[in-house]
Amino acid sequence: MDILDMTALQLSAAIKKGVTTAVEATEQMLSRIDAQDQTYNCYVTVDAEGALAQAKAVQKRIEAGELTGPLAGVPVAIKDNLCTEGLRTTCSSKILHNFVPTYTAEAVKNLQRAGAVILGKTNMDEFAMGSTTETSAYGVTRNPHNTEHVPGGSSGGSAAAVAANECFYAIGSDTGGSIRQPASYCGVVGMKPTYGTVSRYGLIAYGSSLDQIGPLTKDVADCAAVLEVLTSHDEKDSTSIARKDTDFTAALKDDVKGLRIGIPNDYLGKGLDGEVREAVLRAADVLKEIGAVVEHFDLSLAEYAIPAYYTIAAAEASSNLERFDGVKYGYRTEEYAGLHNMYKKSRSEGFGEEVKRRIMLGSFVLSSGYYDAYYLKALKVKALIKKAFDDAFSKYDVILGPAAPTTAPKLGESLADPIQMYLGDIYTIAVNLAGLPGICLPCGTDSKGLPIGLQLIGDCFQEKKLIRAAYGYESVRGDSNA
Amino acid sequence: MANIISDETIEYVGILAKLELSDAEKEQAKADMGRMLDYIDKLGELDTDGVEPMSHVFSVENVFREDVVTNGDDRERLLSNAPQEKDGMFVVPPTF
Numbered sequence: 001m002d003i004l005d006m007t008a009l010q011l012s013a014a015i016k017k018g019v020t021t022a023v024e025a026t027e028q029m030l031s032r033i034d035a036q037d038q039t040y041n042c043y044v045t046v047d048a049e050g051a052l053a054q055a056k057a058v059q060k061r062i063e064a065g066e067l068t069g070p071l072a073g074v075p076v077a078i079k080d081n082l083c084t085e086g087l088r089t090t091c092s093s094k095i096l097h098n099f100v101p102t103y104t105a106e107a108v109k110n111l112q113r114a115g116a117v118i119l120g121k122t123n124m125d126e127f128a129m130g131s132t133t134e135t136s137a138y139g140v141t142r143n144p145h146n147t148e149h150v151p152g153g154s155s156g157g158s159a160a161a162v163a164a165n166e167c168f169y170a171i172g173s174d175t176g177g178s179i180r181q182p183a184s185y186c187g188v189v190g191m192k193p194t195y196g197t198v199s200r201y202g203l204i205a206y207g208s209s210l211d212q213i214g215p216l217t218k219d220v221a222d223c224a225a226v227l228e229v230l231t232s233h234d235e236k237d238s239t240s241i242a243r244k245d246t247d248f249t250a251a252l253k254d255d256v257k258g259l260r261i262g263i264p265n266d267y268l269g270k271g272l273d274g275e276v277r278e279a280v281l282r283a284a285d286v287l288k289e290i291g292a293v294v295e296h297f298d299l300s301l302a303e304y305a306i307p308a309y310y311t312i313a314a315a316e317a318s319s320n321l322e323r324f325d326g327v328k329y330g331y332r333t334e335e336y337a338g339l340h341n342m343y344k345k346s347r348s349e350g351f352g353e354e355v356k357r358r359i360m361l362g363s364f365v366l367s368s369g370y371y372d373a374y375y376l377k378a379l380k381v382k383a384l385i386k387k388a389f390d391d392a393f394s395k396y397d398v399i400l401g402p403a404a405p406t407t408a409p410k411l412g413e414s415l416a417d418p419i420q421m422y423l424g425d426i427y428t429i430a431v432n433l434a435g436l437p438g439i440c441l442p443c444g445t446d447s448k449g450l451p452i453g454l455q456l457i458g459d460c461f462q463e464k465k466l467i468r469a470a471y472g473y474e475s476v477r478g479d480s481n482a
Numbered sequence: 483m484a485n486i487i488s489d490e491t492i493e494y495v496g497i498l499a500k501l502e503l504s505d506a507e508k509e510q511a512k513a514d515m516g517r518m519l520d521y522i523d524k525l526g527e528l529d530t531d532g533v534e535p536m537s538h539v540f541s542v543e544n545v546f547r548e549d550v551v552t553n554g555d556d557r558e559r560l561l562s563n564a565p566q567e568k569d570g571m572f573v574v575p576p577t578f
Contacts, residue, residue, distance in 0.1 A: 102563075311525075331565075341575075359501065360496075360499050364515060366498075377526070378525060435538075435539030
């Protein structure tokens with residue numbers, strides 16, 4: 001077997017057996033990136049020298065018996081909104097074009113402790129604002145299944161890198177679907193954990209109450225293993241939760257008997273592509289055949305999630321992005337008259353269109369006179385949405401539906417109409433509002449050969465049920481569907 | 483379009499957002515924001531009287547820890563990211 005085709009767990013096992021080494025895997029991966037990333041543009045920054053140095057050090061520690069974990073020695077790609085000490089971190093924005101962090105995000109540190117080799121930083125929508133990776137200041141990323149199509153976003157570079165075999169696994173972040181939707185478009189596995197599971201320390205904030213870091217992997221077993229490593233309680237993130245029962249790989253059991261699965265009728269309605277609908281319902285049938293109890297139900301409020309989300313996310317973004325002012329780091333305009341003019345010009349030249357649109361909207365909904373009508377209203381709707389999920393999870397273990405209404409759109413078709421683009425987030429966004437875990441995995445392809453994703457949503461802290469359902473489905477799905 | 487954004491409003495939001503928009507960008511921003519607010523107005527269909535606004539999904543209380551310094555002196559490295567620095571300080575334009 002070509003080592004580049006291995007999953008992360010397979011590679012680490014092969015390294016331990018002495019079949020290959022972390023250095024060899026890293027070298028081969030770097031030549032693969034070198035050969036094909038001009039086409040896909042998954043990476044903003046490739047750290048060839050650093051990766052080789054890490055691989056050598058990690059290999060030594062594996063041989064010395066110091067690193068024994070299931071991901072030791074495996075090269076990983078990191079989304080470019082996670083700070084990496086000494087390695088440029090741009091958020092795919094011009095305003096951070098030269099920013100070199102002085103510390104590493106806690107989630108990335110957890111990977112390093114487990115023996116990961118960081119290959120580089122992946123492309124994304126600027127500040128994670130977008131659904132296609134087309135708002136990046138460093139060029140679009142192309143979908144490896146068809147280069148005329150987008151990889152999805154905002155973690156498009158990470159998803160595409162996994163699909164194109166330009167890494168063994170990748171890390172993304174998900175504020176409104178930014179891991180699950182690109183996973184769906186690129187035909188890989190992606191998971192957003194329960195809010196508070198993975199430390200956000202060192203993640204450049206977009207919507208702090210919604211942001212979570214999670215894995216993008218080749219299969220469900222890798223996903224569980226990576227999530228297990230990412231999870232930790234961190235004092236440096238005040239929303240971090242001390243979780244118990246985080247041995248997620250223990251849930252990799254081919255057994256879905258008795259699992260109660262609900263399909264929201266709201267997730268199968270207007271706007272859903274026929275082929276996506278068919279593939280998702282076929283997956284539900286498969287789960288039924290292997291013992292799950294599958295029912296349809298009304299979730300309600302689905303159509304209110306998007307307006308609530310864009311109000312809250314824009315409000316938080318406008319506040320979080322105030323720090324980019326041309327003083328401490330990043331881009332500063334050439335000519336200015338006084339301090340405030342410098343701030344304004346640096347920000348206006350440094351931010352792209354979509355980022356400015358959301359900062360403006362966020363500033364408006366937080367301004368006096370509008371705060372109650374918009375921001376507070378959205379927070380109340382968020383409470384109603386959470387309650388609708390609570391009711392659903394009193395009846396079901398897992399909610400099943402599509403991750404996106406269509407397969408990957410063509411490049412250049414999405415940005416002209418922002419609201420139309422936002423509507424594409426309809427199946428993923430409520431999960432963030434309610435803080436729930438969600439996983440997306442491949443469940444077929446459409447007539448154009450583009451991947452279709454199946455989304456499974458769990459109640460808070462119920463990742464194991466998701467992993468069980470996903471693993472059970474994956475085990476019987478068959479290659480023809482993958 | 484139900485929400486008409488005035489020139490004054492876009493000026494005011496520009497000040498809050500610390501963004502300097504060209505005339506063309508202002509027109510675009512007025513149209514975009516109006517459309518977005520029309521869309522957000524959909525939330526008005528829901529009766530939320532008596533509903534507690536939910537900022538965090540889990541009840542978040544103040545998280546305290548001892549005030550102990552754990553990081554070292556990173557001044558040089560931090561300043562190396564600054565667009566302009568002098569004698570260990572960030573340089574900014576005159577503030578008045």
